[in-house]
Amino acid sequence: MILKDKTLQKVTSPMAKAGQKQEQDVAFFLRRAFKDHPNVFVINDFKFTHNNETAQIDHLIIYTYGFILVESKSITGEVKVNEVGEWSRSLGNKWSGMSSPIKQVELQQKLLREMLLENKADILGKVFGIQTGFGGRSWDNLCAVSSNAIIHRETIPKGVSRQLVKTEFLVEKLHKIMRLSLDMIKKVNLFDTRAYFNNEELESVTSFLMAQLKPEILESDKTENITSPATQNISEIKTDSLLECKACGEKSDYSPQYGKYGYFIKCNKCDTNTSMKIPCLSCNSKSTKVSKKNTTYTLSCTDCTSANVLIS
Template structure:
């Protein structure tokens, strides 16, 4: 599921234009692979601050077992990495050094872990109802996705670096191997897989928390003051058609209306005397009047679409429509 698309900026130099094109290309492959995947959450262009430090992550993957950070790099020509993990690349038939994108994403990962650790009680439940769970035992991986037309000298690159370096078109294949997501049945019967995993509710909470931490980059044309931006220019259907002009205008921002819900018991009509609950089939309310249950998931009150999802943030429940992008306060 794509929680946030790439935020396009004004680009004037050839380097910045190429960089945006590469990020859009990676975002395209992620969207194609995971836009309907409920266990994989994707946040593109995530910028946040913590402890007076700022980090910008090109692409962040959140899945049941942990996190994958992806650094996009537009590199044309040859790429080499020596035994000391120092990077060089050819440009106009000349070799020059470059900063290691692997080291860059490692710094971003460290700050993200600290941010999540500080707020773990807001997102994670307790183990056996006693000990607060954390993020340290989760899977933490990072990759560098480079341009498809780059030439990688795999023979001389250290194995640990080569394993994290992937071309854009092979990124999804690499992610599937890294995440190795199993269904509930396979998790039960596969005793060798001891990875702790997030529940569906915890995944939703982590995604919602991180979106609220995001710092929107400066846009060419600001949106209305009362709107919150989660999505921007739609990705093209083909990465070869991606073109980043020198001036890009932001599309309509995602609506975040909090219209009061008409949530009530479907059996007796009670609209106030009930308790929110979570079960096998998701969130629901248990009526204290007739003791029967009613699902919180319902048709969108704005467009009547049934493509909706309930998200919980502390004691607040919101119905989010995947079609019209409206949000409706349930409780």
């Protein structure tokens, strides 16, 4: 399931354009592979702040057994890594050093783990009075480079080589790391001894992470408009005229949240969860989609292309 798509920025330099194109390519393969998978969640452009430090993870994958961080890197020439982990790349006929994307993603992982551990009580709670945590879950990092890059694997340290993958082989590599059985839609493989998240824990982890998303910069001269024509003319409608608790009918005293099945409201009076995905207000079609930008939730219809603000 894709929790957050890649956000396109208006960039001008050739290097920035190439970097964004590489992230788009990786996001495309992840979407094709996991958009309908109930046990794999993908957050593209996961930017968060913890302990006064900010990190941006190109692609964060949360699945039954843990987490995988993927760093996208546009490299169209050759790439080498020496025995101490120092990277170099070719630009035309010249070689130059470059920062290690593996070290970069390791720092991002460290901050993410610290944030999750500090909030484990709120995220995972207790089971039979025992404080649960994130112990035993898998943590993996990968660097996805451009498909036309030339990788000198014969001289790259084995540990780095295992983390370095061309974009078209990324999904295959992810399947080998995750090792999800075919029957995992209904249950966990009883013969797998890895620590795992159950469905409720996965929902709690992903909801917590989505709540940490740092607001995007929305200045018109910095962000490319990638919305459909329908969402450019959004009808402002009061929240209480659109959403209400399915149990008690409450129309205002609720909080928006995200879970395994998408965006929903949690009633503060009766604790009932109600999906934000409602039929289109214009044509009554059920082919609708809820999206979030900062604190605004929008309902868009794919049939009549209308859009309405649910919460702002």
